[in-house]
Amino acid sequence: MRLAELSERSGVSTATIKYYLREGLVPPGRQVNATTAEYDDGHLRRLRLVRALIQVGRVPVAKAREVLGHVDDESLGRTIRLGAALWALPQGPEPDEEDPAVPAARAEVDRLLALLDWDAAREVGALSPVHRSLVVAVATLNGLGYGWDAERLAPYAELMHAAARLDLDSLEAQASEAERVETAVAAAVLFEPVLRALHRLAQEEESARRYGIE
Amino acid sequence: MRLAELSERSGVSTATIKYYLREGLVPPGRQVNATTAEYDDGHLRRLRLVRALIQVGRVPVAKAREVLGHVDDESLGRTIRLGAALWALPQGPEPDEEDPAVPAARAEVDRLLALLDWDAAREVGALSPVHRSLVVAVATLNGLGYGWDAERLAPYAELMHAAARLDLDSLEAQASEAERVETAVAAAVLFEPVLRALHRLAQEEESARRYGIE
Structure with a gap:
Protein backbone atom coordinates (compact mmCIF):
# COMPACT_ATOMS: atom_id res chain seq x y z
CA MET A 1 0.00 0.00 0.00
CA ARG A 78 12.78 -15.10 23.61
CA THR A 79 12.99 -14.41 27.36
CA ILE A 80 15.83 -11.92 26.92
CA ARG A 81 14.17 -10.24 23.93
CA LEU A 82 10.88 -9.89 25.84
CA GLY A 83 12.72 -8.79 28.97
CA ALA A 84 14.90 -6.26 27.13
CA ALA A 85 11.87 -4.68 25.44
CA LEU A 86 9.87 -4.54 28.69
CA TRP A 87 12.84 -3.36 30.79
CA ALA A 88 13.38 -0.48 28.38
CA LEU A 89 9.86 0.83 29.13
CA PRO A 90 9.77 3.66 31.69
CA GLN A 91 9.82 2.17 35.19
CA GLY A 92 8.93 3.78 38.50
CA PRO A 93 11.48 5.53 40.75
CA GLU A 94 14.65 3.65 41.79
CA PRO A 95 15.02 2.48 45.43
CA ASP A 96 16.40 5.21 47.73
CA GLU A 97 19.13 3.37 49.62
CA GLU A 98 19.18 6.08 52.34
CA ASP A 99 15.60 5.15 53.27
CA PRO A 100 15.59 2.53 56.07
CA ALA A 101 12.34 1.06 54.68
CA VAL A 102 14.20 -0.05 51.51
CA PRO A 103 16.45 -2.86 52.88
CA ALA A 104 13.53 -4.16 54.96
CA ALA A 105 11.29 -4.20 51.86
CA ARG A 106 14.03 -5.91 49.82
CA ALA A 107 14.30 -8.63 52.47
CA GLU A 108 10.52 -9.18 52.33
CA VAL A 109 10.55 -9.35 48.52
CA ASP A 110 13.37 -11.90 48.59
CA ARG A 111 11.52 -13.92 51.22
CA LEU A 112 8.40 -13.75 49.02
CA LEU A 113 10.28 -15.11 45.98
CA ALA A 114 11.67 -17.97 48.09
CA LEU A 115 8.20 -18.73 49.47
CA LEU A 116 6.80 -18.91 45.93
CA ASP A 117 9.72 -20.83 44.41
CA TRP A 118 10.13 -18.10 41.80
CA ASP A 119 13.67 -19.26 41.13
CA ALA A 120 14.30 -17.33 37.91
CA ALA A 121 13.13 -14.09 39.52
CA ARG A 122 15.41 -14.82 42.50
CA GLU A 123 18.35 -15.45 40.21
CA VAL A 124 17.86 -12.23 38.24
CA GLY A 125 17.07 -10.36 41.47
CA ALA A 126 17.78 -6.63 41.66
CA LEU A 127 19.23 -6.68 38.11
CA SER A 128 15.61 -6.52 36.99
CA PRO A 129 14.03 -3.04 37.12
CA VAL A 130 10.75 -4.79 37.89
CA HIS A 131 12.28 -6.33 41.02
CA ARG A 132 13.54 -2.89 42.02
CA SER A 133 10.15 -1.26 41.47
CA LEU A 134 8.49 -3.94 43.62
CA VAL A 135 10.96 -3.10 46.40
CA VAL A 136 10.09 0.60 46.06
CA ALA A 137 6.34 -0.09 46.15
CA VAL A 138 6.60 -2.32 49.24
CA ALA A 139 8.94 0.18 50.97
CA THR A 140 6.43 3.01 50.35
CA LEU A 141 3.55 0.94 51.74
CA ASN A 142 5.49 -0.13 54.82
CA GLY A 143 7.27 3.19 55.34
CA LEU A 144 3.80 4.68 55.90
CA GLY A 145 3.13 2.04 58.55
CA TYR A 146 0.97 -0.42 56.59
CA GLY A 147 2.57 -3.75 57.48
CA TRP A 148 2.87 -5.90 54.35
CA ASP A 149 5.14 -8.92 54.68
CA ALA A 150 5.92 -11.84 52.37
CA GLU A 151 3.04 -13.95 53.70
CA ARG A 152 0.49 -11.21 53.05
CA LEU A 153 1.87 -10.51 49.55
CA ALA A 154 2.02 -14.19 48.54
CA PRO A 155 -1.66 -14.79 47.61
CA TYR A 156 -1.63 -11.66 45.43
CA ALA A 157 1.58 -12.83 43.76
CA GLU A 158 -0.08 -16.19 43.00
CA LEU A 159 -2.98 -14.37 41.32
CA MET A 160 -0.56 -12.27 39.27
CA HIS A 161 1.25 -15.46 38.28
CA ALA A 162 -2.04 -16.85 36.99
CA ALA A 163 -2.50 -13.60 35.01
CA ALA A 164 1.05 -13.95 33.60
CA ARG A 165 0.23 -17.48 32.42
CA LEU A 166 -2.80 -16.11 30.54
CA ASP A 167 -0.57 -13.36 29.06
CA LEU A 168 1.97 -15.84 27.74
CA ASP A 169 -0.69 -18.24 26.45
CA SER A 170 -2.08 -15.44 24.30
CA LEU A 171 1.45 -14.45 23.14
CA GLU A 172 2.04 -17.98 21.97
CA ALA A 173 -1.00 -17.75 19.71
CA GLN A 174 0.81 -15.08 17.62
CA ALA A 175 2.25 -16.13 14.27
CA SER A 176 5.81 -14.77 14.45
CA GLU A 177 8.38 -14.03 17.12
CA ALA A 178 8.33 -10.31 16.20
CA GLU A 179 4.54 -10.26 16.69
CA ARG A 180 4.93 -12.03 20.03
CA VAL A 181 7.34 -9.40 21.34
CA GLU A 182 5.18 -6.58 19.91
CA THR A 183 2.11 -8.04 21.61
CA ALA A 184 3.95 -8.23 24.94
CA VAL A 185 5.00 -4.59 24.74
CA ALA A 186 1.53 -3.41 23.71
CA ALA A 187 -0.01 -5.43 26.54
CA ALA A 188 2.38 -3.91 29.10
CA VAL A 189 1.32 -0.41 28.03
CA LEU A 190 -2.35 -0.91 27.13
CA PHE A 191 -3.50 -3.77 29.31
CA GLU A 192 -2.43 -2.43 32.71
CA PRO A 193 -5.23 0.18 32.80
CA VAL A 194 -7.71 -2.62 31.96
CA LEU A 195 -6.43 -4.77 34.81
CA ARG A 196 -6.54 -1.85 37.26
CA ALA A 197 -10.13 -1.01 36.27
CA LEU A 198 -11.18 -4.67 36.53
CA HIS A 199 -9.67 -4.81 40.04
CA ARG A 200 -11.55 -1.69 41.19
CA LEU A 201 -14.80 -2.87 39.63
CA ALA A 202 -14.38 -6.26 41.34
CA GLN A 203 -13.92 -4.43 44.67
CA GLU A 204 -17.24 -2.64 44.11
CA GLU A 205 -18.99 -5.86 43.14
CA GLU A 206 -17.63 -7.79 46.14
CA SER A 207 -18.38 -4.94 48.52
CA ALA A 208 -22.00 -4.75 47.31
CA ARG A 209 -22.34 -8.53 47.67
CA ARG A 210 -21.00 -8.53 51.23
CA TYR A 211 -22.51 -5.36 52.62
CA GLY A 212 -25.44 -4.55 50.32
CA ILE A 213 -25.86 -1.42 48.25
CA GLU A 214 -27.35 0.97 50.81
CA MET B 1 0.63 13.44 72.58
CA ARG B 78 -20.36 0.60 54.19
CA THR B 79 -20.54 -0.01 50.42
CA ILE B 80 -21.56 3.59 49.72
CA ARG B 81 -18.98 5.01 52.12
CA LEU B 82 -16.22 2.90 50.56
CA GLY B 83 -17.47 3.68 47.08
CA ALA B 84 -17.81 7.41 47.70
CA ALA B 85 -14.26 7.60 49.07
CA LEU B 86 -12.81 5.57 46.18
CA TRP B 87 -14.88 7.35 43.52
CA ALA B 88 -13.58 10.70 44.77
CA LEU B 89 -9.99 9.61 43.97
CA PRO B 90 -8.69 10.90 40.63
CA GLN B 91 -9.87 8.58 37.85
CA GLY B 92 -8.61 8.23 34.30
CA PRO B 93 -10.05 10.20 31.34
CA GLU B 94 -13.81 10.07 30.70
CA PRO B 95 -15.10 8.11 27.64
CA ASP B 96 -15.05 10.20 24.44
CA GLU B 97 -18.52 9.58 23.01
CA GLU B 98 -17.38 10.81 19.57
CA ASP B 99 -14.97 7.84 19.36
CA PRO B 100 -16.64 4.86 17.62
CA ALA B 101 -14.54 2.47 19.74
CA VAL B 102 -16.39 3.66 22.87
CA PRO B 103 -19.90 2.21 22.32
CA ALA B 104 -18.33 -1.05 21.09
CA ALA B 105 -16.18 -1.23 24.23
CA ARG B 106 -19.17 -0.43 26.44
CA ALA B 107 -21.11 -3.29 24.84
CA GLU B 108 -18.20 -5.69 25.55
CA VAL B 109 -17.94 -4.51 29.17
CA ASP B 110 -21.68 -5.01 29.67
CA ARG B 111 -21.45 -8.46 28.09
CA LEU B 112 -18.51 -9.24 30.40
CA LEU B 113 -20.51 -8.28 33.51
CA ALA B 114 -23.40 -10.47 32.37
CA LEU B 115 -21.03 -13.37 31.69
CA LEU B 116 -19.57 -13.06 35.20
CA ASP B 117 -22.90 -12.49 36.97
CA TRP B 118 -21.54 -9.27 38.46
CA ASP B 119 -25.07 -8.07 39.11
CA ALA B 120 -24.23 -5.16 41.42
CA ALA B 121 -21.71 -3.80 38.92
CA ARG B 122 -24.32 -4.15 36.15
CA GLU B 123 -26.90 -2.32 38.24
CA VAL B 124 -24.57 0.59 39.04
CA GLY B 125 -23.23 0.54 35.47
CA ALA B 126 -21.88 3.75 33.97
CA LEU B 127 -22.78 5.67 37.15
CA SER B 128 -19.52 4.27 38.51
CA PRO B 129 -16.35 6.08 37.36
CA VAL B 130 -14.60 2.71 37.56
CA HIS B 131 -17.04 1.28 35.00
CA ARG B 132 -16.38 4.29 32.76
CA SER B 133 -12.60 3.94 33.08
CA LEU B 134 -12.85 0.25 32.13
CA VAL B 135 -14.77 1.28 29.01
CA VAL B 136 -12.03 3.81 28.16
CA ALA B 137 -9.24 1.25 28.70
CA VAL B 138 -10.96 -1.38 26.53
CA ALA B 139 -11.78 1.22 23.84
CA THR B 140 -8.11 2.29 23.70
CA LEU B 141 -6.90 -1.30 23.39
CA ASN B 142 -9.42 -2.14 20.67
CA GLY B 143 -9.21 1.22 18.90
CA LEU B 144 -5.57 0.34 18.21
CA GLY B 145 -6.66 -2.96 16.70
CA TYR B 146 -5.94 -5.35 19.58
CA GLY B 147 -9.14 -7.38 19.69
CA TRP B 148 -10.20 -7.87 23.31
CA ASP B 149 -13.75 -9.12 23.81
CA ALA B 150 -15.73 -10.20 26.88
CA GLU B 151 -14.56 -13.83 26.64
CA ARG B 152 -10.90 -12.83 26.60
CA LEU B 153 -11.35 -10.36 29.48
CA ALA B 154 -13.32 -12.81 31.66
CA PRO B 155 -10.45 -14.92 33.10
CA TYR B 156 -8.58 -11.72 34.08
CA ALA B 157 -11.76 -10.37 35.70
CA GLU B 158 -12.06 -13.62 37.72
CA LEU B 159 -8.48 -13.17 38.97
CA MET B 160 -9.20 -9.55 39.93
CA HIS B 161 -12.33 -10.74 41.75
CA ALA B 162 -10.16 -13.14 43.77
CA ALA B 163 -7.85 -10.19 44.56
CA ALA B 164 -10.87 -8.09 45.63
CA ARG B 165 -11.95 -10.88 48.02
CA LEU B 166 -8.47 -10.79 49.62
CA ASP B 167 -8.74 -6.97 49.86
CA LEU B 168 -12.07 -7.10 51.68
CA ASP B 169 -10.97 -9.95 53.96
CA SER B 170 -8.10 -7.79 55.18
CA LEU B 171 -10.43 -4.78 55.57
CA GLU B 172 -12.70 -6.82 57.79
CA ALA B 173 -9.79 -7.48 60.14
CA GLN B 174 -9.70 -3.75 61.00
CA ALA B 175 -11.15 -2.69 64.36
CA SER B 176 -13.44 0.22 63.38
CA GLU B 177 -15.48 1.26 60.38
CA ALA B 178 -13.37 4.45 60.01
CA GLU B 179 -10.21 2.30 59.90
CA ARG B 180 -11.79 0.00 57.32
CA VAL B 181 -12.55 2.90 54.97
CA GLU B 182 -9.11 4.44 55.58
CA THR B 183 -7.45 1.12 54.78
CA ALA B 184 -9.44 0.81 51.55
CA VAL B 185 -8.38 4.26 50.40
CA ALA B 186 -4.72 3.69 51.31
CA ALA B 187 -4.78 0.35 49.49
CA ALA B 188 -6.22 1.94 46.35
CA VAL B 189 -3.37 4.45 46.27
CA LEU B 190 -0.46 2.42 47.66
CA PHE B 191 -1.23 -1.16 46.70
CA GLU B 192 -1.75 -0.69 42.96
CA PRO B 193 1.99 -0.18 42.27
CA VAL B 194 2.67 -3.39 44.25
CA LEU B 195 0.17 -5.35 42.18
CA ARG B 196 1.56 -3.96 38.90
CA ALA B 197 5.13 -4.88 39.90
CA LEU B 198 4.05 -8.38 41.00
CA HIS B 199 2.36 -8.86 37.62
CA ARG B 200 5.46 -7.84 35.68
CA LEU B 201 7.74 -9.94 37.86
CA ALA B 202 5.43 -12.94 37.37
CA GLN B 203 5.66 -12.39 33.60
CA GLU B 204 9.47 -12.57 33.83
CA GLU B 205 9.33 -15.68 36.00
CA GLU B 206 6.85 -17.47 33.73
CA SER B 207 8.76 -16.47 30.58
CA ALA B 208 12.03 -17.83 32.01
CA ARG B 209 10.27 -21.07 32.99
CA ARG B 210 8.79 -21.55 29.54
CA TYR B 211 11.62 -20.39 27.30
CA GLY B 212 14.73 -20.53 29.52
CA ILE B 213 16.94 -17.60 30.42
CA GLU B 214 19.21 -17.35 27.36
Missing part, protein backbone atom coordinates in the same frame (compact mmCIF):
# COMPACT_ATOMS: atom_id res chain seq x y z
CA ARG A 2 1.04 3.66 -0.49
CA LEU A 3 1.58 6.21 2.31
CA ALA A 4 -1.96 7.62 1.92
CA GLU A 5 -3.54 4.21 2.47
CA LEU A 6 -1.20 3.42 5.37
CA SER A 7 -2.35 6.69 6.95
CA GLU A 8 -6.02 5.93 6.39
CA ARG A 9 -5.82 2.37 7.68
CA SER A 10 -3.73 3.24 10.75
CA GLY A 11 -5.53 6.49 11.62
CA VAL A 12 -2.11 8.21 11.84
CA SER A 13 -1.62 11.36 9.70
CA THR A 14 0.91 11.20 6.83
CA ALA A 15 2.94 13.98 8.53
CA THR A 16 3.20 11.90 11.72
CA ILE A 17 4.12 8.74 9.77
CA LYS A 18 6.89 10.69 8.01
CA TYR A 19 8.13 11.88 11.40
CA TYR A 20 8.16 8.28 12.75
CA LEU A 21 10.04 7.17 9.59
CA ARG A 22 12.66 9.92 10.04
CA GLU A 23 13.06 8.99 13.72
CA GLY A 24 13.57 5.34 12.82
CA LEU A 25 10.52 4.17 14.79
CA VAL A 26 8.95 2.67 11.65
CA PRO A 27 11.18 0.90 9.09
CA PRO A 28 11.32 2.46 5.58
CA GLY A 29 8.95 1.17 2.90
CA ARG A 30 10.12 -0.61 -0.25
CA GLN A 31 11.11 2.16 -2.70
CA VAL A 32 9.25 1.62 -6.02
CA ASN A 33 10.54 4.79 -7.68
CA ALA A 34 12.24 8.05 -6.69
CA THR A 35 9.15 9.48 -4.97
CA THR A 36 7.03 6.47 -4.02
CA ALA A 37 7.43 3.73 -1.40
CA GLU A 38 5.28 0.69 -0.80
CA TYR A 39 4.22 -0.36 2.74
CA ASP A 40 2.82 -3.65 4.08
CA ASP A 41 0.97 -5.12 7.07
CA GLY A 42 4.20 -5.14 9.07
CA HIS A 43 4.26 -1.34 8.82
CA LEU A 44 0.63 -1.15 9.88
CA ARG A 45 1.37 -3.33 12.93
CA ARG A 46 4.42 -1.29 13.81
CA LEU A 47 2.49 2.00 13.59
CA ARG A 48 -0.11 0.60 15.94
CA LEU A 49 2.62 -0.28 18.44
CA VAL A 50 4.31 3.12 18.10
CA ARG A 51 0.96 4.83 18.80
CA ALA A 52 0.42 2.58 21.83
CA LEU A 53 3.86 3.50 23.18
CA ILE A 54 3.92 7.21 22.37
CA GLN A 55 0.31 8.37 22.36
CA VAL A 56 -1.13 6.09 25.05
CA GLY A 57 1.89 5.08 27.15
CA ARG A 58 3.49 8.58 26.88
CA VAL A 59 6.85 6.88 26.28
CA PRO A 60 9.45 9.44 25.05
CA VAL A 61 10.56 8.96 21.41
CA ALA A 62 14.15 7.98 22.35
CA LYS A 63 12.84 5.34 24.80
CA ALA A 64 10.40 4.04 22.18
CA ARG A 65 13.30 3.68 19.71
CA GLU A 66 15.21 1.65 22.32
CA VAL A 67 12.21 -0.61 23.05
CA LEU A 68 11.62 -1.22 19.33
CA GLY A 69 15.33 -1.98 18.84
CA HIS A 70 14.93 -4.90 21.26
CA VAL A 71 11.65 -5.96 19.60
CA ASP A 72 13.54 -6.22 16.30
CA ASP A 73 16.69 -7.91 17.63
CA GLU A 74 16.42 -11.46 16.29
CA SER A 75 19.78 -12.44 17.78
CA LEU A 76 18.26 -12.64 21.27
CA GLY A 77 16.48 -15.59 22.89
CA ARG B 2 1.76 16.98 71.73
CA LEU B 3 2.40 18.34 68.23
CA ALA B 4 6.17 17.68 68.47
CA GLU B 5 5.62 14.00 69.26
CA LEU B 6 2.95 13.66 66.55
CA SER B 7 5.51 15.07 64.10
CA GLU B 8 8.24 12.72 65.27
CA ARG B 9 6.05 9.61 65.20
CA SER B 10 4.49 10.40 61.82
CA GLY B 11 7.64 11.68 60.11
CA VAL B 12 5.66 14.77 58.99
CA SER B 13 7.12 18.18 59.91
CA THR B 14 5.17 20.36 62.38
CA ALA B 15 4.80 23.05 59.65
CA THR B 16 3.16 20.49 57.32
CA ILE B 17 0.90 19.18 60.10
CA LYS B 18 -0.23 22.75 60.82
CA TYR B 19 -0.97 23.19 57.11
CA TYR B 20 -3.04 19.98 57.05
CA LEU B 21 -4.90 21.16 60.19
CA ARG B 22 -5.68 24.54 58.57
CA GLU B 23 -6.88 22.82 55.40
CA GLY B 24 -9.16 20.53 57.41
CA LEU B 25 -7.40 17.33 56.26
CA VAL B 26 -6.59 16.38 59.86
CA PRO B 27 -9.16 17.04 62.63
CA PRO B 28 -8.12 19.49 65.37
CA GLY B 29 -6.56 18.14 68.58
CA ARG B 30 -8.19 18.43 71.98
CA GLN B 31 -7.30 21.92 73.27
CA VAL B 32 -5.72 21.62 76.75
CA ASN B 33 -4.99 25.33 77.12
CA ALA B 34 -4.78 28.44 74.94
CA THR B 35 -1.58 27.35 73.16
CA THR B 36 -1.46 23.55 73.47
CA ALA B 37 -3.51 20.75 71.90
CA GLU B 38 -3.37 17.03 72.57
CA TYR B 39 -3.37 14.48 69.70
CA ASP B 40 -4.06 10.73 69.68
CA ASP B 41 -3.57 7.60 67.56
CA GLY B 42 -6.49 8.63 65.34
CA HIS B 43 -4.49 11.71 64.33
CA LEU B 44 -1.43 9.57 63.63
CA ARG B 45 -3.51 7.25 61.41
CA ARG B 46 -5.08 10.18 59.61
CA LEU B 47 -1.67 11.80 58.94
CA ARG B 48 -0.45 8.52 57.43
CA LEU B 49 -3.45 8.45 55.12
CA VAL B 50 -3.05 12.12 54.14
CA ARG B 51 0.61 11.45 53.25
CA ALA B 52 -0.42 8.40 51.20
CA LEU B 53 -2.95 10.48 49.28
CA ILE B 54 -0.97 13.69 48.79
CA GLN B 55 2.69 12.65 48.77
CA VAL B 56 2.43 9.21 47.15
CA GLY B 57 -0.85 9.34 45.23
CA ARG B 58 -0.30 13.00 44.15
CA VAL B 59 -3.97 13.66 44.96
CA PRO B 60 -4.68 17.44 45.00
CA VAL B 61 -5.50 18.88 48.45
CA ALA B 62 -9.13 19.71 47.51
CA LYS B 63 -9.69 16.13 46.24
CA ALA B 64 -8.07 14.71 49.39
CA ARG B 65 -10.45 16.78 51.50
CA GLU B 66 -13.39 15.37 49.54
CA VAL B 67 -12.14 11.76 49.92
CA LEU B 68 -11.61 12.24 53.67
CA GLY B 69 -15.08 13.76 54.00
CA HIS B 70 -16.53 10.47 52.76
CA VAL B 71 -14.18 8.46 55.00
CA ASP B 72 -15.58 10.38 57.99
CA ASP B 73 -19.25 10.29 57.00
CA GLU B 74 -20.76 7.83 59.46
CA SER B 75 -24.27 8.35 58.06
CA LEU B 76 -23.44 6.22 54.99
CA GLY B 77 -23.66 2.43 54.65
